[in-house]
Each structure stands twice: as C-alpha cells, then as structure tokens.
Amino acid sequence: MNKVMIVDDSTFMRMMLKDILTQAGFKHIIEAKTAGEAMIFQRVERPAVILLDLTMPDTDGLEALSKMKSFDPYTKVIMCSSMGQEEVIKECFEKGADDFILKPFKPERIIQALTQFISLDEE
Numbered sequence: 001m002n003k004v005m006i007v008d009d010s011t012f013m014r015m016m017l018k019d020i021l022t023q024a025g026f027k028h029i030i031e032a033k034t035a036g037e038a039m040i041f042q043r044v045e046r047p048a049v050i051l052l053d054l055t056m057p058d059t060d061g062l063e064a065l066s067k068m069k070s071f072d073p074y075t076k077v078i079m080c081s082s083m084g085q086e087e088v089i090k091e092c093f094e095k096g097a098d099d100f101i102l103k104p105f106k107p108e109r110i111i112q113a114l115t116q117f118i119s120l121d122e123e
Contacts, residue, residue: 002026002028002048002049002118002119003028003029003030003045003046003047003048003049004021004026004028004029004030004047004048004049004050004051004114004118005029005030005031005032005038005041005042005045005047005049005050005051006018006021006029006030006031006032006051007032007033007034007035007037007038007050007051007052007053007056007064008033008051008053008056008080009033009034009053009055009056009057010053011033013053013103014031014033017051017110018031020107020110020111021110021111021114023107024107024111024114026114030045030047034056034057034058034059035052035056035058035059035060035061035063035064036058036059038050038052038064038068039064039067039068039071042068042071042072042075043071046072046075047075048075048076048117048118049075049076049077049078049114049117049118050068050075050076050077050078051078051080051101051110052064052065052068052077052078052079052080053079053080053081054079054080054081054083054088054092055081055083061079061081062091062092062095065077065079065092065095065096065097066095066096069095069096073096076098076099076117076118077096077097077098078097078098078099078100078101078113078114079092079097079099079100079101080100080101080103080105081100081101081102081103082102082103082104098117099113099116101113
C-alpha cells in the first residue's frame, strides 16, 4: 500500500492537494498541518511519498526534510514552495529532496511527481 502524506499549514492547500490525489486514484492520503505532526505520522504511518511545504510555522521545511530523511532515507520527499529561487531549490536537493514543485502548481505536475516514485497500480 502506497501512502502519501501532505504536509502544509494551509488547510486550503492540503484540501486542494488531497482533491488532486483522490481524483487521480490515490486512496491512502495522510494530512499533517505542522512539521512536528508530520514527523510523528511518518513514524506511525510510514508513507512512501511526502509532499512537504517549505515554509511552516513550527519548523523550517529544510530542517523537517533532513529529519525525515535521516529517519527513513527511502521515503521520497517532494518539496512544495512558492519560493523558486535557485539557491532554495539547490539547498532542498542537497538536503535530500527527491523533487521540487513550485506553487502555484498544475495537478498534472503533482501526479507526474508522485508517479515517478509510486504506482497507482499498487494502491
């Protein structure tokens, strides 16, 4: 079973991403509104892919990325941010991000990013 976790402090963004994933056929979706909550869910739920916002109130997305990758280096983490500066994107990849999606994003880009790591057939 391929679980996807959405980590974003914006209720609207989580709802929008969940709608995109549900319409594409993903069935096992976990939502976290803080990085701290996401790290707990990562240990309990063991998602295959995490969609992680870069800017959150409780901790920096880069710090959360590092902790998530050190806990499980096989978990795929896709960073999502409206900050598209080259330095920010580079730092995300240096810290272990598997992909980077710039907000606002198209639903096709989200699905393309996820399906490079997990298959809907395995749902």
